[in-house]
Amino acid sequence: MTVPVPREVIELMASREHRLHHWLWHEVRNSWLSYPDDVQQKVRDLGWEPPRPALDERRRPILDNDAGEDFLFMHRQMLVDVSRMLARIQDPRYPRVLVWTTLPPPGDPVFPVPPPWFDPERGDEVDRRTFFETIQRLKSDIFYEKRLVSWQRLFTDPAFLREVTLGELGTLIEQSIHASMHNRWSAAPAGFRPDPGPDQGHTIDPIWDDPRYDHLADTYASHVNPVFWSLHGWVDDRVEDWKAANDVYGNFFWKGTWVGKMPRVGEPPEQPPEEAPAQQPPEEVPADDLELQPAAGGRPVALTEHGLRHARGSRVAAHRAVARTQVLGREHPQAAPPGAHALLGHSHHAPSDRDEMEELVKVIGECGIYYQGYSRVVTDIL
Ligand SMILES: [Cu+2]
Structure with a gap:
């Protein structure tokens, strides 16, 4: 992979604040209904209660609460932030996010599919074997032809887009093609990050903050990888397709705009300004x-x-x-609102923002309930 992304963009995305924010956002909305009451209360006290949980108690996707909009909205903000940064840097080798307008086919020279990898830390022998076989299947040419191509056709089909709400669309995409893309284009990491359990002192070791740790199958690292922005560019375009199919225009249609708890610095005014800036x-x-x-x-x-x-x-x-x-x-x-990653451009953020996120990691680490990253691909959702 030789996408010449400016170093400073990678380094910023790799900062602990960004990693914690992205990891926590996915954790709390996926696990919220699995947390016991006291854990929910602690998460709430820290300001991170997700208004629309993504999964039910049995960890099945919730389709009818517009959580899918949060997914689309939050990742749109991330793309906006990266785009703003690239626009500021103006590096001619990578002036803007290389959005996938269609998924790269097998053999694509710029976005090749890395070989399957084996996770030695995962569960028991059967778990490890099953997981390897899943990764292998997601990376196969046949999976591209049978699944990805048909999902791609479906999610761009105006007739289908007219049948679903934006929230339903977001959830269907998140659980199927999006999770598949994360796994398909992931390469073997140098190491597997453990969950922040007791052996980790209920925290995430700073060794995982190294900018080289950009494992596409871990929400603590995926957004550091340029493939993330390309594949989320594809996801983001589906919002526009949905709008076109349903005669929706402008930007006031969002029902789900949860981006996690925002940093306290650079807070926008409560009321939008009278006049939009030129x-x-x-x-x-x-x-x-x-x-x-x-x-x-x-x-x-x-x-x-x-x-x-x-x-x-x-x-x-x-x-x-x-x-x-x-x-x-x-x-x-x-x-x-400013992107979830509004820390961009604010080098002097309040330390308390990060302390709060660290505290939340501890709460989750102590309760020991985690979301299995992107590895759970739902192929029978449709
Ligand atoms: Cu994400």
């Missing part, structure tokens, strides 16, 4: 350029009318090109 005029990009590099991130991109008429490809491509301009909307202060 937006930069969209940069015009010729259609051909857009085709060569369909990825767009923090910098607004618009096609000229001429470009739109001549854009090769279908109406869908034209729609996506237009939808991309709405990256502006994503940054509208009324539409979105």
Whole structure:
């Protein structure tokens, strides 16, 4: 993998604050209904109660509470933050997130599928064997052809998108194609991070904060890996497809906007400002350029009318090109709170924010209830 991501972006994503935030966000919304009352109370006291749990007591996905919107919204914020940072750095080798407009097929030179890996720490012998076989299957060509291609077709099909709420769509994507992509493109890590149980002193050892630890199958590390932004770019585009299929526009449609507890510094004003800040005029990009590099991130991109008429490809491509301009909307202060990773740009954050997250790790470590990362792929959800 040779995606030339600027070093400082990787280092920031690898910071302990970002790792803790992403890990905790996934942990509490997935495990909330499995926690005993006293643990729930401690999580609540720390300000991290998820308004919409993602899994029920039996750890099955909840489809009807809009938790899927939280999933889509929170990861959209992460993409916005990375995009903003890339826009600020302006490294010509990696000017913006390389969003996957379609999933890379087997043999893709830029995004090859790393070989399956074996987790020696996992459960008993049977567990380890089963898990290896799952990873092996997710990485196979046949899985791409049989599952990924059909999921991709389904989640981009306007007829299907009209049948589901955005919350249902988010959950279906999260549990199936999203979890599969995380595992499929994950490489063997140098080591397996243990849960913060008693042997770990109920904390996560700082050795796992090394920027090289970017294991795509661990929520403590996945967002450090550039493949994360590419695959979440694909996920994020489904929001725009859903909007197009359902005649929804603008950015005021969100019902699920939970991003975890936000840092206290740089808090936005309670009321949105009277006037939205002046937006930069969209940069015009010729259609051909857009085709060569369909990825767009923090910098607004618009096609000229001429470009739109001549854009090769279908109406869908034209729609996506237009939808991309709405990256502006994503940054509208009324539409979105600062990203979950609003620590970006705030080098002087309050130490208490991190202390709170460390405390929460301890609470979870002591109760010993964990979410099994992305390894639980639900293939029969649809
Ligand atoms: Cu995530």
